[in-house]
Amino acid sequence: MYIEQANLSKRLIRECYGPIVETVAGVLIRDGRLPLGLLIKNTKLSAREVKQALVVLIQHGVVTHAASKEGAGRRMVTYYSANTRVVLRQQRLGLYLALVEERMGKEGVAVFRTVMENGIMSIGTVKERLGSSEWSQAAQIKLDAATSKLVRERFIVAVAPGDTVTRIDKTMEAEAVELDKLAVLPTAKELLTIRRMLNDRAEQEYSNTTVVGMKRVAEEEADGHVSKVVVGPDGRTLMVANGTNGADGTNGSESQDTVDQTQCFRVYYDRLDVFLRNQQLVNYFADKYNAGAGAIVKAMLRITESRTKTCRDRRSEVLSVAQVINQLPQDAPLADAVDTGSDMFFQDLAASATSGNGTAKGGSGNGALTPAKRTELAFALLEVVRADASGIVVKVDDRGGGQYQLNFDRAASALRDQSLDTLVHEKFGSLHARIVRVLRDKQKLDEKSVATAAMMPIAACRERLHDLALAGFIDSYEIARTVDRNPSRMFYLWYINPQKQTRAAMRYIFKSMTNIFARLDKELAARAPLVAKTKRADVAADQSLLTDSEKNELAALSAAQTRLEVANVRLDGMLLAVHDISPEHASF
């Protein structure tokens, strides 16, 4: 836990939930796992206030609880612990809302926002809050459809009672249950076997694709004629679908999935990070090559989205070329993206793919591209992104024109390295960035070898190596030449430790974010009387009551706020690239 991360978390909690909740969360973050009694003592608040704060924090998933038996009397004591990861997500809420609105429409974002603001809520309660009972039937149907889509695509997930229990305690409890089955104390090997089994069970649970919270509802009218109003394929219009009973007179009732109104749901932030990561990947290829390459990767990621649960998944499903081409939008910028130079190789591939099973749905596309040409360009671009040095797009088979897969492990490394290289380049200079790339490529080197590879004088190289080491971006490894480990007779090898590099960058990011918040507070405090004046009813109704200088001050405040908030969002994007999307760090 970094001090900077703790300070930032407290700041965010204060902004979202107020000072009392901030005090309670601050103590939990500082002191770790605590029972209620100690929490009350350390916070110096009343028991009622602490309990209410804990309810708020548990409701929003910031705090988890776990009960354990303690003492001679084996009484149950409940411990509370804070999860700063959830807190830090608060900065991304704007991005999540924009993402949901883009994919689910206004109804979807309304449901999503209500669930998000309340932490855990049932759909029935959400509808009450939105007042949907007073809406028209068409609007209610749209709302139901949007809710079903949110649940099916795992933007919101069902909550079980055990979800608020601390994960490590659940694991220990499960382990204790297994150990109780044994007659004697376990050996190390047996313990390892039990832990592996529990791990496999957790993995299976994670891989389970069943969507919890949906139920099937049969819809049938009295005359046996089944008709229903459904949402059209564009997700916006409504249309009537008529069906008839079966020929033998049995009920031809059709059923559809709806969300269980009594089931509680919460927002699944880890799933939403997948979309943010995918956007960064698309930008990576678009910047490196062109918009056409970005469109190809975007199409591939769109296909994999439904099967990719969180950023923990290391590889995507296998995609065929036909799937990718079918997913490409008609206005994808392929025309000027790649120069195949009348290469027969891609023309033959295009011909074999369109003549076989791969029915490429090209249509007429934009006026300039025929379906065959579009397929040829798509093939060529696929090969371009496959040949990229990062190894993100991998060809696994040559059947049917090619089968491709996305390696998210390498994608996370590529995005992280790009962010960190840019940071080193901007903060220290191009020569420092060159040294970092040399060390990343060559692993451990002494300063002479680094100077030779980087083509710089050895004295300058030494200075730069120490600058980077001081900032935490590189590390040194000592090899003693003598038994007494005399420092003057040691080899010092420089290398990049990715975890340490990430931690160094994260410390900078957290501290900068805290500084931005502090500055924002200062800007608001400096103009507090003016802000209070603008909130007066008379001034709110008539802006001309403000003088010119006051208006200029307000404009300056607004500009400062915007600039600081945008900087915060960009820093959060960097945190996502550097840490959150890595499969090792992504939670599930």
Next chain:
Amino acid sequence: MAELEAKIYEHALKNPNGIDNDYLNDALPEHTLEDIVNGVNRLLQSGQLELLQVGRTILYRGVHRSEMERMSELTSDERLVYKHIENSGGEGIWVRTLKQKTNLLQGVITRCLKVLEQRALIKSVKSVKHPTRKLYMLINVDPSSDVTGGPWYTDQEMDSDFIDQLARQCYQFIYAHSFPRHNTKAVYSANHTGYPTSSQIKRFIHENRITNVDLSTANIEELLTMLVYDGKVERVAPVFDMGAGGGGRPAATSNPRTDWMYRALRVNVRDSPLTDIPCGRCPVFDRCSDSGAITPAKCEYFRKWLAF
């Protein structure tokens, strides 16, 4: 005997790499081996021949008269030091190494080196690899590239300006061949083979007389590797000849060393979110906190940044 010695001397001068007893026996069949050996010994004593050891073989090398005259003025210690320096060739020899090989005292070596330098027989040079060491070599020998540093060094110092300018020229050449001319937003397909190789870049530099310095392909590859590490260029693997019996075997004439191609990357001006704000470049970032003299609320850099 003088005639025999003259013949042996003549044969030795004809073969600068040295001759052995077998060669002399074959070349002078009219003389016995004993006579030949005696003749060789007399020539060795007079300094007209010198001994060489190549592996386990002892060879005799003829010493030219000019060299003999030079050597005749030297003492035996000076001659020994001179020989070791001569044997080091363009690499030069360090005083400590000289001491180890000759087993002479430091003072004796220092005196010998001073005499040899005064007689303009040897010179001292500095090595770029070991800037604090003085290396000695013969006065008419050019130091090797290991000592001088090669084309990248001028006066024992790395010529960064020269490297940067040359790298820029190479990058421009690679960039011009990395994207289709009719449409710079497009890219070439994955099996495009028109990206420049190091030999093509070397030819470009030579033909356009970009520099007078003689650059080898290895030097060019060092420069291109530097561009790769700068993130401006990437190395593209040689394309296999698909028509050569299938299975992607490399073409018969391919040289694995020079067939790597180089492709320019689109360097988009990108700033880091961290350095976009004043904190990223703040010299007192580590001392900044919520309280104290340096705080974000009092920060002058923030004030200027927000007012910009």
